[in-house]
Amino acid sequence: MHRLKVTSLGSARSGLSLVSIGVALWAAGCGNSSSNGASAPPGGRDAGAAAAGPPGDCLSGDITPCSSFTTPTGTKVALGPYGAQMDENVGKGFENAIQMGDMLPANASTCQGFANLFGEDPKLTAKLLQTTQNGVTIDFSLYSVYRPAAWKAGETYPVITWGNGTCAQPEGYGALLRYVASYGFVVVAANSRWVGSGSPQPMLHALDYAAAANADPKSPYYQKLDLTNVGAMGHSQGGQATATAASDPRIKDVIIFNAVDSGVAKPYLTTSGDMDITMFTAASMASAIDASTVPAAYLYYLNPAGVGPLRGHLVLMLSPDRVTGPTLAWWQMTLKSDASSKSWFEGDSCMLCNMSTEFNFGEHGLN
Numbered sequence: 597m598h599r600l601k602v603t604s605l606g607s608a609r610s611g612l613s614l615v616s617i618g619v620a621l622w623a624a625g626c627g628n629s630s631s632n633g634a635s636a637p638p639g640g641r642d643a644g645a646a647a648a649g650p651p652g653d654c655l656s657g658d659i660t661p662c663s664s665f666t667t668p669t670g671t672k673v674a675l676g677p678y679g680a681q682m683d684e685n686v687g688k689g690f691e692n693a694i695q696m697g698d699m700l701p702a703n704a705s706t707c708q709g710f711a712n713l714f715g716e717d718p719k720l721t722a723k724l725l726q727t728t729q730n731g732v733t734i735d736f737s738l739y740s741v742y743r744p745a746a747w748k749a750g751e752t753y754p755v756i757t758w759g760n761g762t763c764a765q766p767e768g769y770g771a772l773l774r775y776v777a778s779y780g781f782v783v784v785a786a787n788s789r790w791v792g793s794g795s796p797q798p799m800l801h802a803l804d805y806a807a808a809a810n811a812d813p814k815s816p817y818y819q820k821l822d823l824t825n826v827g828a829m830g831h832s833q834g835g836q837a838t839a840t841a842a843s844d845p846r847i848k849d850v851i852i853f854n855a856v857d858s859g860v861a862k863p864y865l866t867t868s869g870d871m872d873i874t875m876f877t878a879a880s881m882a883s884a885i886d887a888s889t890v891p892a893a894y895l896y897y898l899n900p901a902g903v904g905p906l907r908g909h910l911v912l913m914l915s916p917d918r919v920t921g922p923t924l925a926w927w928q929m930t931l932k933s934d935a936s937s938k939s940w941f942e943g944d945s946c947m948l949c950n951m952s953t954e955f956n957f958g959e960h961g962l963n
Contacts, residue, residue, distance in 0.1 A: 650679040650745045654774065656767045657729025659684055661745035663778075665771045668724055673771045673917060676778035676924075679745030682770070683816075684732055685787070690805035691737040692798045695790040697763075698736040707763035707789070714904040724768065739802055740766040740785045742777040747820055751780070754825035754931040757802045757841070758785035759834025761854075765789060769831065771916040772923060779924055781931070782806070782821055791830065791837045799828060799841045825931040829853070829923070831912060832873075839864075849930040851923060854909050857894060858884040865926045867919075869897030869955070871908035878956035885960045893941055893959035895922060895948070922948065938962075 653672070654662035661681045666672045697703050704725070711721045727734050734740075744753065758773060760766060766773060766785035773783045784806050786798035796804070807823055809815040828850045830838040835855025842850045842862040852866040854874060860866075866885075868876040878896040885892045900908040901915040912919040922940060929937035940947045941962050948957040 654680075654682075654770070656724075656770050657732070658682070659730070659732075662774075663745075665774050667771050667916060669914065671771070671915070671917060673775055673920065675775055676780075678748075678778050678780055680774035680778040681743055681745045682767075682774065683741040683743065685735045685738045686741055687739040687784075687802075687805040687809075690739075690801055690808065692786060692788055692796075692801055693794050694736050695788065695793045697790045697793075698788060710763050714902075714906065727765070729767065734765055734787050736787050736789065738787055739805060740787055741817075742766075742773040742783040742785065743817075744777060744780060744782075752820055752822040753780050753782045754822045754827065754927070755803070755806050756781055756783045756827040756829060756927065756931075757799045757806075757847075758783050759791040759799045759828070759830025759837040759841075760785070760787075760789055761830075761832030761834050763789050764831070764834075768913060769916075772912055772919055775916075775920045776924055776927060779928070781927060782817070790833070792833045792840075797837060797841060799830065799834075799837050800844055803844070803846055827851070827927060827931055831855070832909065835866075849926070851926055853912055853919075857881050858888065860888070860890065860892070863891040863930065864888075865893045865895070865922070867895045867897065867911070869895075869900050869908040869911055871900060871906055873906055873909045878958075882956075882958045885958050888960050891959075891961035893962060894957070896956040898953070898955055918954070 650661040650663055652660065652662045653664045653666055654660065655666055656668055659682050661679050662675065663679045664672055664674050697706065707725055711725060756776065758766065766787060773785065777783055784802040786802050788798045791798045803826065806821055809817040810819060810821040810823060812818055826846050826848060828838045828841045828847050831853040832855055835852040838850050838852050839856050839860050841847060842860050847862055850860060850862055850864045852864060854868055854872055857866045857876060868874050868881060881894040881896055885894050897908065897911045897918060900911050902910060907914060925937040925940040928934040941959055
């Protein structure tokens with residue numbers, strides 16, 4: 597059954613080409629963040645509550661285990677019971693071809709131009725555009741892995757491949773990716789800022805790497821990955837790449853942030869919002885979801901944080917606390933068959949159905 601709760605609608609417009617959506621991107625964290633969204637994980641524990649993971653707080657670029665993460669905008673996101681850790685520049689032997697857009701230093705001016713379009717704090721923008729953090733320079737041919745801080749004996753963890761937006765790097769989404777990992781998932785993120793290019797596609801090559809690592813006794817991921825439960829998610833250009841990757845038989849479900857809302861081969865959750873480059877409206881997304889041939893749902897975020905004219909494209913960066921809860925619930929429901937997580941999306945009184953001041957929500961075929 598489809599439900600549409602509308603509190604703010606503009607005229608319906610079609611989405612723009614994701615190639616042109618490059619203007620979105622590495623404002624990853626530019627602007628002011630607010631805590632005004634559904635960040636409670638399945639089971640109802642508030643995201644601000646104390647987490648049970650390893651002690652300590654991570655900042656962007658940190659590779660130490662932690663139980664919380666503070667974004668470049670100052671928002672502190674409490675992590676889940678596993679805590680989280682980021683392993684940087686892994687995956688040798690499964691390198692992706694470095695695209696023209698990742699060839700430094702020439703590309704630095706291109707990405708700086710993208711960021712400048714948002715008119716945010718130049719100091720913060722410069723910090724977020726850095727390709728070296730904590731003495732480690734990102735290798736755009738390799739991967740960053742976000743995983744539980746400590747492996748539990750006998751457990752395996754579903755795998756999610758992640759796709760960056762144009763000019764963005766995985767740590768631009770560090771709060772979201774650590775949060776998902778801290779509930780018992782392994783997120784493999786290609787470092788490429790142009791995940792829509794290359795053969796093999798970087799998001800799919802990430803799964804090739806995950807399978808090899810899971811079978812390699814020398815790998816820290818040896819026999820720890822559940823490759824029967826694999827998802828894909830990405831933002832902007834990475835969202836378009838996610839929609840393309842969905843046709844791969846290894847992938848069961850996907851989440852698409854600020855990219856496309858139709859034509860996806862696997863069950864999917866898609867997001868957009870006010871002032872997004874896609875120019876979607878809640879009404880246009882509702883129509884797309886109703887026409888889907890696979891189970892699908894959408895979230896349309898209202899009143900996004902930030903000061904720029906396109907800040908709706910950056911909700912998961914500027915206010916990740918609005919995104920963490922629904923994202924985790926989707927993966928718990930689809931990759932872990934967690935019955936309680938269905939209450940976020942299914943039924944006449946679903947959790948997202950009753951938060952119309954925060955976003956519009958609709959689903960088709962989930963019940």
